[in-house]
Amino acid sequence: MSSPAPPRLRALRHVALRTTALEESVAFYSGPWGLELVERTPGAAYLRASGPEHHVLELHAAQANALDHVAFALPTPAEVDAAAAWAEAEGAVLLDRPGPLDRPGAGYGFRFLDPENRVLEISALVHAVPERPLDVPVPRKVAHVVLNTTDIDALTAWYTRVLGLRVSDWSEHQMVFLRANADHHVVAFNQAEWAAPNHVAYEVGSLDAWLRSIGRLKVAGHETAWGPGRHGPGDNAFAYYVDPAGLVPEMTAEVLQIDEDTWMPRVWPRIPELSDLFRTAGPPSPDIRRHMGGVPDPGWARPAG
Numbered sequence: 001m002s003s004p005a006p007p008r009l010r011a012l013r014h015v016a017l018r019t020t021a022l023e024e025s026v027a028f029y030s031g032p033w034g035l036e037l038v039e040r041t042p043g044a045a046y047l048r049a050s051g052p053e054h055h056v057l058e059l060h061a062a063q064a065n066a067l068d069h070v071a072f073a074l075p076t077p078a079e080v081d082a083a084a085a086w087a088e089a090e091g092a093v094l095l096d097r098p099g100p101l102d103r104p105g106a107g108y109g110f111r112f113l114d115p116e117n118r119v120l121e122i123s124a125l126v127h128a129v130p131e132r133p134l135d136v137p138v139p140r141k142v143a144h145v146v147l148n149t150t151d152i153d154a155l156t157a158w159y160t161r162v163l164g165l166r167v168s169d170w171s172e173h174q175m176v177f178l179r180a181n182a183d184h185h186v187v188a189f190n191q192a193e194w195a196a197p198n199h200v201a202y203e204v205g206s207l208d209a210w211l212r213s214i215g216r217l218k219v220a221g222h223e224t225a226w227g228p229g230r231h232g233p234g235d236n237a238f239a240y241y242v243d244p245a246g247l248v249p250e251m252t253a254e255v256l257q258i259d260e261d262t263w264m265p266r267v268w269p270r271i272p273e274l275s276d277l278f279r280t281a282g283p284p285s286p287d288i289r290r291h292m293g294g295v296p297d298p299g300w301a302r303p304a305g
């Protein structure tokens, strides 16, 4: 057995959201957003992108919008076992032991809690899906999830220590961008009044595919809520929308690729020239800020007693 160390997560696998508008949201994400429904239960839907992941988005019917869980990828059950042992040794609350997953996509994994009671999942060996025919530019993967937190420093320390994520950049002391692989960020935290999902970003393969996706949404009656523009930190093109439940998805492209050996995190001043390199978007409106703020999310509920 190798000496204990943080896991080396290979990717963000999927994001699961609780939504107050399940049916309308399934229609939105499997329609103009460009994902495809792979599995359905009365209370939940599983949607894939064009990449190899079984699904990149789960939607669960709920009384309030919230994060259900975030899933990360490791290649082998042995690495999953080591990640669970590491998390437990670092004081994380494990919800179950590593084992076969009895959920769509199956695989081998476990779940645990972050300090704000978010449910995290680490898994290996999930089911393959058939190649998806690509006659339209659609998202190929989930690029990142941004989470509002009441303690950005504590969360940054915990996610770097327990999950092995690395800090790529700061946006003043307001946001921090964390990477698991060459992508500039797979998780970002935003300092806020309460914990809640801020937005989930989906990546298309090129700027052309990104603009065509914005066009497809526009023709279907969905205008951007912020963007199109291009972020300073991460250098990614962005276009934000509001989904039928009021949650925020982002269509993104050209996320900065990081060289692990030479990268130096920077602190980005929050000025217009760096907030939108295209200078097309302008500042976010109070309305999109409100949607990104969400409603207070208590996270996983402990059973009474």
Ligand SMILES: [Fe+2]
Binding pocket: 144, 146, 199, 201, 250
């Ligand atoms: Fe984003």
